[in-house]
Amino acid sequence: MTIVVSPLAGARACFQRKTPTHVVSLLSPGMAPPAWPRRDLARLHLVFNDIVTPREGLILPAPEHMNAFLQFLEGWDRRSALMIHCWAGVSRSTAAAYVAACLRDGPGCEDTLAQNLRAAAPFATPNARLVALADEALQRDGRMTAAILAIGRGAETTTGAVFEI
Numbered sequence: 001m002t003i004v005v006s007p008l009a010g011a012r013a014c015f016q017r018k019t020p021t022h023v024v025s026l027l028s029p030g031m032a033p034p035a036w037p038r039r040d041l042a043r044l045h046l047v048f049n050d051i052v053t054p055r056e057g058l059i060l061p062a063p064e065h066m067n068a069f070l071q072f073l074e075g076w077d078r079r080s081a082l083m084i085h086c087w088a089g090v091s092r093s094t095a096a097a098y099v100a101a102c103l104r105d106g107p108g109c110e111d112t113l114a115q116n117l118r119a120a121a122p123f124a125t126p127n128a129r130l131v132a133l134a135d136e137a138l139q140r141d142g143r144m145t146a147a148i149l150a151i152g153r154g155a156e157t158t159t160g161a162v163f164e165i
Contacts, residue, residue: 002081003104005097005121006162007089008034014162020081024072026092029059033085044072050091052129061092066133069096073103089160095126095148099134101165102144110140113165114147120165123157 006014008027012034015023025033025045033045046065049058076082082100086092094117101113117124126148135144 003097003100003165004081004083004162005089005093005160005165006083006085007093007159008085008087009159010089010162011083011085014085015083018081018083020083022072022076022080022082024069024082024084024093024096026084026086026096028087031087042072042075044069048092050086050127052127061127061129061133063133063137066099066130066137069099070103070134070137073100076100078104088158089162090123090154090157091125091127092130094121094124094154094160095128095130095134097165098126098131098144098148099138102134102140103138107138107140107143110143110147111150114151116165118151118154120163121154121160123154123160124151125154 004018022042028049029047048061048065051058051060054060084093084096098117131148132145
């Protein structure tokens, strides 16, 4: 049931320590995920920029990205580790980890999981667009969005650190 979050720079080392069965890479166009050492690994690589509103020349996280992520999570048995990484490990990956935890724990857990996220990662600033897309897809009636808004912006950092929720 462990969800592990990592910045790209620490992803290979994190992978070796946690031995996840499922890995999600959330990266900008032109960035490749690490070459993972296991062939039996379930992988998802989504390509979009870390933005919350449209900007010319950048890819806004879209419902198709969230749908692919949620579909991928259906294959995670929740007995093994799920690893999620993005470039810095601060915004896209923390949002995705929050979404995975909300899906794992079910409706009514949104506030507690947001507080757990903040405790585990004081630097986390989950991408609000990803959270809103999940909130809608999971029919949480704004509870996910409100919970992330309530924890506020994380501490200033240039890169996150590996953490678990």
